[in-house]
Amino acid sequence: MGANSAEIYDVVGVGFGPSNLAFAIALEESGGDASAGPLTSAFFERQPSFGWHRNMLLPSATMQVSFLKDLATLRNPVSRFGFVSFLHASGRLEQFINTQTFFPTREEFHQYLDWAQALFSGKVSYGSEVAGIQLPPESASATAQYLQVDVRDTVRGDIRTVAARNVVISTGLVPQVPDGVASDERVWHSSEFLERFQQVSPETLKKVAVVGAGQSGAEIARFLYDSLPQADIYAIIPSYGYSIADDTPFANRVFDSAAVDDYYFGTERSREAFWRYHKNTNYSVADDEVIRDLYQRVYMDELRGTNRLHILNMARVTNVKRMGNESRVFMESLLDGGSQDLDVNALVFATGYDSMDPSGVLGELDGYCLRDGAGRYQVGRDYRLVTTPDVSCGIYLQGGTEHTHGLTSSLLSNIAVRGGEIADSILRRRSADGPATSAPTTSA
Ligand SMILES: Cc1cc2nc3c(=O)[nH]c(=O)nc-3n(C[C@H](O)[C@H](O)[C@H](O)COP(=O)(O)OP(=O)(O)OC[C@H]3O[C@@H](n4cnc5c(N)ncnc54)[C@H](O)[C@@H]3O)c2cc1C
Numbered sequence: 001m002g003a004n005s006a007e008i009y010d011v012v013g014v015g016f017g018p019s020n021l022a023f024a025i026a027l028e029e030s031g032g033d034a035s036a037g038p039l040t041s042a043f044f045e046r047q048p049s050f051g052w053h054r055n056m057l058l059p060s061a062t063m064q065v066s067f068l069k070d071l072a073t074l075r076n077p078v079s080r081f082g083f084v085s086f087l088h089a090s091g092r093l094e095q096f097i098n099t100q101t102f103f104p105t106r107e108e109f110h111q112y113l114d115w116a117q118a119l120f121s122g123k124v125s126y127g128s129e130v131a132g133i134q135l136p137p138e139s140a141s142a143t144a145q146y147l148q149v150d151v152r153d154t155v156r157g158d159i160r161t162v163a164a165r166n167v168v169i170s171t172g173l174v175p176q177v178p179d180g181v182a183s184d185e186r187v188w189h190s191s192e193f194l195e196r197f198q199q200v201s202p203e204t205l206k207k208v209a210v211v212g213a214g215q216s217g218a219e220i221a222r223f224l225y226d227s228l229p230q231a232d233i234y235a236i237i238p239s240y241g242y243s244i245a246d247d248t249p250f251a252n253r254v255f256d257s258a259a260v261d262d263y264y265f266g267t268e269r270s271r272e273a274f275w276r277y278h279k280n281t282n283y284s285v286a287d288d289e290v291i292r293d294l295y296q297r298v299y300m301d302e303l304r305g306t307n308r309l310h311i312l313n314m315a316r317v318t319n320v321k322r323m324g325n326e327s328r329v330f331m332e333s334l335l336d337g338g339s340q341d342l343d344v345n346a347l348v349f350a351t352g353y354d355s356m357d358p359s360g361v362l363g364e365l366d367g368y369c370l371r372d373g374a375g376r377y378q379v380g381r382d383y384r385l386v387t388t389p390d391v392s393c394g395i396y397l398q399g400g401t402e403h404t405h406g407l408t409s410s411l412l413s414n415i416a417v418r419g420g421e422i423a424d425s426i427l428r429r430r431s432a433d434g435p436a437t438s439a440p441t442t443s444a
Helices: 018-030 083-089 093-099 106-118 190-199 215-227 249-255 257-264 268-281 288-304 359-368 415-433
Strands: 003-014 041-044 128-134 147-153 159-169 187-189 207-211 232-236 309-312 315-323 326-333 339-344 346-349 394-397
Touching: 003 018, 003 147, 003 415, 018 041, 018 106, 018 415, 041 128, 083 093, 083 106, 128 159, 128 359, 159 415, 187 190, 190 215, 190 346, 207 215, 207 339, 215 232, 215 288, 215 346, 249 257, 249 268, 257 268, 257 415, 288 309, 315 339, 326 346, 394 415
Parallel strands: 003 041, 003 159, 159 394, 187 346, 207 232, 207 346, 232 309
Antiparallel strands: 128 147, 147 159, 315 326, 326 339
């Protein structure tokens, strides 16, 4: 498979979620440089159309970040791609102001993202999965000017190869389930929740369990309780009760763009302190509103003697046995070590995500990326992977940089600024190296 000479880009984006969308906007607004003009770019997204955590667009779910931390505003407050521009274009600006909130519903934010991505239709290919990135064969010994990006059509299965001077990998979080658990039509990870739920007839769901005490677990327990009025809902949580996400003003400063410098240029000790003191701003915690909502349901159950929302606290799932449409969930009590089991018609693992791991798409190229003593990628402040001198192309990460750039790595808070920093880095390097002239010849 050879690179089509018509398909040579300054930048190829892998994935087209909010991170690469914010980066595409930053590129667009940078306008390139006077000597070499705008950068050429293409983005590849494996979903058939734009989608941001579609399976968690639960009706009452709200954003956990201010709408001002949209795709562009923090980098460019007068951007036409900001949330306020979207509201204006949708004819809802005044109505939104009347809601008096900084936190729109996730459904509305999805509409905003969808509106913004539509403005890039000429640059994005959907149904296009990046299957691998490699050095071109002839540059095994020379410094490679281009990378080959293999893109698989998710419908037809065929692969085309494009050449890129820079790649920006933004493939998102990786769903995590406990060891030994496999998802199927009755055992779901939260990332597949709505789609799976809609495939099952509600009357077959008499007992459903949700594992996990974070935001997704709490939201799904509430949704199931409200959507299945005849069902018993079991929330299996490892803690004594749900813990609140700290979104108070001083703690929230860990998501400011300046905190990235403090983290990046800090010491091992200061970085560890960021996590120790502020992990509870985002990880394994839930919003005050959903916690109070759930508690109110438990309380009203007790009042009415109905008791259908069961909080199984200090409990850890040890095994799951599938039996037709049922699952037997084995649990260990963290209180006394005792065991308990429960038969359910559906089981939802809201057990979180691992951070982005680029090694899959990098394949052999991963071997050219330098790692620190703990085996983690070395990453520049500009989010560029540090490589051996064999690779002069830029490989940038949006995600998977918690160890170098801190808590915002997988979040929306900093995407506008980060996208701008990556665009600036690419432009700076192009000015230093001169514009791309030709792609390497590759064998077919
Ligand atoms: C339910 C939920 C709600 C959240 N809410 C918030 C919030 O309110 N505030 C906040 O700050 N953060 C939130 N987050 C964190 C979340 O990481 C960010 O919202 C956001 O999704 C990050 O954007 P991204 O583009 O980096 O990743 P993603 O949104 O995951 O996008 C990555 C994209 O890459 C595509 N892709 C993956 N592999 C390939 C490949 N090989 N080839 C082509 N395409 C590929 C995927 O299909 C996907 O569309 C939430 C997370 C979840 C799960």
